[in-house]
Amino acid sequence: MTWPALPWLALLPWLALTVHTAVNAVLLRRLPSADESGARERVAVLLPLRDEAGRVGPCLEGLLAQRGVPGLTIHVLDDGSTDGTADLVKAIAGDRVELITGADLPDGWLGKPHACHQLAEAAKNADILAFVDADVVLAPDAIAEATTLMRGIDVDLLSPYPRIVGAGSSLLQPLLQWSWLTFLPLRGMERSPRPSLAAAGGQWLMIDAESYRRAGGHAAGRTEILEDIALARQLKRSGGRIALADASGVATCQMYDSWPEMINGYTKSLWASFGSPIAAGCVVVLLLLLYALPPAAALIFAITGFGVPALVAAAAYLLGVLGRVITATATGGKAWPAALAHPISIVLFGWLVARSFRLRRAGRLTWRGRAI
Template sequence: MNRAAGPVGFAAAVATTGAAIAAVNAATTPPLRPGPPVPDPVTVLVPARDEAATLPRLIADLRAQRGVPGLRVLILDDDSTDGTSAAAATAIGGDPRFTVHRPEGGPPPGWVGKPAACARLADLAAAADPGHARRPDEVLVFLDADVRLASDALAAAVRRLREMRVDLLCPWPSQLAVTPVERLLQPLLCWSWAASAPLPVANRSLRPSLAVACGQFLVCDATVYDAIGGHRAVAASVAEDLDLARALRRARRRTAVVPGGGLATCRMYTSGRQLRAGHGRWLWTAFGSPVGAALVLGVATVTYTAAPVAAITGPGRRWGLVAYGAAAASRLIARTLESGTRPTPAEGVDALVHPLSVLALAALTVDSHLRHRRGTLVWKGRPLRRG
C-alpha cells in the first residue's frame, strides 16, 4: 500500500472489518422461530399516542397470538387527539384479555413522554394483581403500536428470553422501507450495530457500551425490571430503550438482541418529515457528545463516502474499490440478518448507494444537534427540553 493510498487503505480495513462482523452475526445469531407454548404469564404493554391508524392492526395481531395462554394486554392512550381509544376498543371487540387506559394529563415534570407512558403501564400491570404484587415468573413485553407480529412471535420471544437466560431481550423487528427516503435511511438502523457489535461478545457482555436495544419490541423479566426501577431509571431519556438496557447492565443484569426475522416487522415512518422528526429527537445522543459525533461521523464519511470516490477518481483506486464493495456487502448482510430472507434486487440497489445513506445520516445528526441546542426538538406535539 503506497502512502498516497494510506487513508483509503484505512477505510478499506474499516469497511472490511464491518462486513466480517456482520457475517459473524448472521452466522451465529439465529432469528426468532416458532415453537411450543410458553408457561410464563405474559403482559403486553402498548403506549399509544395518536395511533388510531396503526393500533388496530397490532391489536388484531395480538388477538391472534398462539402459545401464550397467560396473555393479557394493557394499552395506554397517551393523551391522543385522533380517536386512538375508540379505534382500540373497536379492534378489541370485547376480548377480556385487553384493557385500554386513558389517564389524565401528560408526562410528569422531568419525564419524556414514552418512558412516562411505559412506567404508567407497568404500574397498572402490577396493580391489576391481588396485593399489587408481581407474579414471580411474569414477563413484560413493551410494543410500539406500529409493530406487526406473526401469530407465534410472542411465544418465540419469551422462549428465547428464557433459553438465553437474559433479563431483557430485544427481538429486532425487520424495518420496512417503502419510499426512497425510507430506503435511504431506515436500513442503517440494523446496519449500525450489525456491522460494529459482534453479537457473540455483545450479547454475553455486561458492558453498557455494548448494549443494543430497540424499544419497538422489548421483552423483560418483570421482577428484574422492577428491581432497577423500570422506566423510572430512564425517565428523562429520549433513547429510553438503549438507556434501559444500559441501566440493566450496570446492575449486572444481562441483555441481548436477536433478529425478529419474519415474526416481527415495523414501518416506523412514511415520509421524510416524519423521519426527520423521529430520528432527530434522539440522534443528538447517539455518540455521547458533539465531539464524539464529529469523530464517528468523520470516520464514517471517509470510510463509506470518500473511499468510494477514490475508487473512481483518486489514488488508491484498488483500496477504494475494496472499501466500496465491503460497505455494500455489510449492508446486504445486515439486511439478511434483520429480515431472515435474501435481499431483493431493490435492496441490492440501495446497498450501492450506501455512501449517500451515510451522508444523509450525518446530515440528520448535525440537524439533531443544532435543534437540540436551540431547544426546538418536538415529538408528537410535545417539546423535548434540552438536557
C-alpha cells in the same frame, strides 16, 4: 512484499469490518419455534398510544391473534390522544384488552417513559413484560417464540428486531441493524456486564418483570429520549443480561409513513445517541471516511490516471456494499439497489446528526406535540 502489493494493505480496515459483519450475521439470534415456555409464563403485552388512530388497527389485530401463551394479557394506554385512538381501540378489541387513560405528564418525565411506566404498574402479576409500539405488527406465534428464546438463553431483556417497512426502509433505516452487525460484538455484548456495551430497539422489547423492577424500570430513565437504550443499560447495571434477535420473519414495523416524518423522527433523538457533539462529530467523520469517501476517491483517481489507488478505493467501496448486503440478508431487508447507495445513506445520516444537534441547541425539538 512487492511495492505494488503495499497499497492493498490499506483495505484491511474495510475487510476486518466486513468479516465482523458476516460473523455477527451468523451468530445473530433468531426466534425458534415455540415450545412449552409460553404456557408457563404470564406475559403482559404493553401498548402505549398517542394519536395512533391511523396505524393501531393492524397492531391490535396482531396482538389479539397471539397464541401459545395462555397467560397473555394486553394492556393499552391512551396518552392524551386527540384523534379518536381510544375509541378505535374499544371498537377493535372491546373488553379483550385493558384500556387505561394515561395520567397527565408530570414534570421531569418524557412522554413515552411515563406511558410505559404506567403500563408496567398495571401489569404487576406478569412474569414477562412485552413492550410493543403501535407501528409493529406481530405474527400469531411471535410472542410465544420470543418467550421461548428469552427463557432458552436466560436473558433478562430480549430485543427482537422487526423487519422495517415504509419510508426510508431501504436507504436510511437499515443503518441501525448494519451498525449493530458491523461494530458491535453481539455475543460479547450478551456476556459483558458493561452498560456501555448495550443495544436495544424499543419497537418490541421482552423484559423479565422482576428484573425490570430491580433495575428501576422506566422511572429510572424518565428523562431519556432513547428509553430503550437507557433501560438496557439499567438492566446491565443491576446484573441483568440482554440480547438482540432477528424477528423479521414474525414482525414488521412501519415507523414512518413519509420522508418528512422520518427526518423529524430521527432528528428528535439522534443527539442523544453519542453523549456529546464531539463524540458525534468523531463518529460521523469516521463513517464518512470509511464509507462515503472511497467511491469519490476511486472516481478521482481513475480520472487522474492513478490506476492502483482507484482500484483500492473501489474495493473499499465494494466491501462497504457487501456489508450492507450481508446485513439485509440476515435481517430480512432489501439488499438491492439500496446497498449500492450505502455512501449516500452515510451522508444522509451525518446530515441528520448535525440537524439534530442544531435544533437541540435552539430548543426546537418536539415530538407528538410535546417539547423534548
